Amino acid sequence: MAGIGEQAMAQYWRRFAGRCRQCPVAGAVLLLVLAAITGAAPAHAQVAHFYSSLRGMHVAGYQGWFRCPGDGAGISWGHWMRGKTNASDPNTLAVDMWPDTSELDPDELCPTGFRLPGGAPAYLFSNQNPKTVARHFKWMRQYGLDGVAMQRFTAAVARPAATAHLDTVLRNVSAAAEENRRGFFVMYDISGMNGATALDLIKRDWQHLVVDLRLTESPAYIYDRGRPVVGVWGLGFKQRDVSPEQASAIIRYFKAGPGAATVLGGVPASWRNLSADGRWPDAHSDAGWHAVYRSLDVISPWSVGRLRDDRGTDDFARMRIGPDIAETRRLGIEYMPVVFPGFSWHNASLASARFAPIDAIPRRCGAFYRRQVANIIKAGATMLYTAMFDEVNEGTAIFKVAPTPARQPAGADLLPLDAGGCGNATSDLYLRLAGDATRALGQRR
Helix, strand or coil, X not given: CCCHHHHHHHHHHHHHHHCCCCCHHHHHHHHHHHHHHHCCCCHHHXXXXXXXXXXXXXXXXXXXXXXXXXXXXXXXXXXXXXXXXXXXXXXXXXXXXXXCCCCCCHHHCEEEEEECCCCCEEEECCCCCHHHHHHHHHHHHHHCCCEEEEEEEHHHHCCHHHHHHHHHHHHHHHHHHHHHCCEEEEEEECCCCCHHHHHHHHHHHHHHHHHHCCHHHCCCEXXXXXXXXXXEECCCECCCCXXXXXXXXXXXXXXHCCCCCEEEEEECCCXXXXXXXXXXXXXXXXXXXXXXXXXXXXXXXXXCCCCCCHHHHHXXXXXXXXXXXXXXXXXXXXXXXXXXXXXXXXXXXXHHCXXXXXXXXXXXXXXXXXXXXHHHHHHCCCCEEECCCCCCCCCCCCCCECCCHHHCCCCCCCCCCCCCCCCCCCCXXXXXXXXXXXXXXXXXX
16 A cells, blocks of 8 residues: 555646646656556556646537337337337427438438438438447547537436436447547536436446446546546426535535546536626526535526527627626636527427427527637637537437438428528538637637
């Protein structure tokens, strides 16, 4: 066992290694130093992580929840269709955008009963297929997206039968990120869960990910301040059954538990003053939340649906993003603002007896997304979160989707990228815009 002085020296070298970004040679040298000092290097120092700081990073949310019959998950058309149904009736679709599958190989394609207007078959995909997930990360590398926040819903973790399939997607993501030198971290979404129940599930699951799967030892796992990053989305929202005390317990667990983490919170847009200005009133008003938010290492306020046009975008930047950045700098914590390309959840909303029009928040040929990014860069942000990479259920996807009605199933009420008169739209439009955002962010490093 190392002595006190040796432990201090090892701790110094670990902190030094944590600040080394994309430096495998230095990481290997430090590993030898640690091994010489302690006799065995700590688990998270055994690799040089591609990303050891969130600063300068542009990540996107990755749902990874799409399933097809025969993929091993036993969920039929999970998230593509409403309920266990055959993929042939447009009235049962759960998505508002159709993925562009033209680049996928035959062993990645899931045949459906849909046909394109020209008569050709329309295909979908499954995230259980490692080849398809690897393709998504290849696109990230090609267009310049740094990585993803891998969504992990506690409501799904609560079902043991589903955990194996969630783990399959995580392994696919880890392997694909390593192959393409992209990054990823886990983001727990506590929607639909009581705070106490969410904490119990998180304790069990994080232990499983860190100890059993050794997920944070992947060189692609994103680190910040020498610790693996973990996100918790849903803290402080009015619609979530979580008290300030329960939220604090979740944050304390991640900071002190196995694989002690840097904690990122997905929080309401009005986190800073609990909606005291009457705008975007999505936060609980209990004053106890002030301390919760300020105990996070990274604040990431949710903006999806809070703005709809240029005026709203500019107001949001002036009233929220600018003051938020000033406050987080004063507190010494990081700030990761959220941008999104547009919003549409017409088909998904039908499942809950609601109704939303198609193209509820228009993308305007990329102008809406570009304006958000420009405002955030101007405000001085050093990191960025795009919602989302693959979210076609709510129409916020930036990966390759059908650019025209000719590439969508006939008779389906879906949103192509050329909606609103966007001539010559290509399926990779938003991947290109996301790459532009990464480069603009990099200029502020």
